[in-house]
Amino acid sequence: MWQGWPIERVLILFAGLAFALIAVQVTMFHSRQNFRHWAMWVPVIELPIFAVTAIVLSFVNAGWLRVVFTLMLVLGLAGGVFGAYLHTVGVGQRVGGYSQSQNFLVGPPIILPLLMTAISALGLIALFWG
Template sequence: MLENWDSWTLGKVLTLLLTLGILMIWMQIAVYHHRGKFHKWQMWIPVFALPFFALTSFLVVVFPYSWAGWLQTIMCSLIILAGLYGGMLHIRAIAGRTGGLRYENLQLGPPFVLPFTVAAFAVIQLFNLWY
């Protein structure tokens, strides 16, 4: 029934799961940033970058060649930097609210964990590619 299933290594399966996860997070980020009216240009970074990250992840699964791996490595590095930058922007935005970094502002402000989650997905994919 499941012919050639042994050729699907754990790395390929994990890459596909990470790709689906990134696409789900991308949809949520697009909704949040649209709700925020894209009032800062930095809000466009994950909206444009995450589909390319998912595309390069899918390319690694479909075409397991070294060029696809290097493309994915470059994309992972960019996503890690973008995620860390976005997390800092979210924390700075929360700190700028009335009351600063209080628990209520963490609940109501920008989701400060979401950019770090995106960066963590990229770190997981880098480990997946290189180890």
């Protein structure tokens, strides 16, 4: 089954699986914080949709699905950067703010939303590589 799959198709499948795993982690982190900010719901809702779309697209190469997935990935790029901003602000709101290195360890993970940005960029590269 895998023989003959172009790298672009494998990368789209990988992006879908990565979005699914990130969705689990983000849901656990945000539910632990009781969804204190409305933006915490955004990745919890969109990441499973991204995952399913990518996985389906890796098996069914429909033109309209590629367009939808492209728009989702652009949204993922922007959402990840916005999430990193919100997480950075969240670290600063902890006692001691940015001067306490411990806040970067126990506060909102700044890198996690950037991982969403990176996987979105990987998906776009896979879609437009050829």
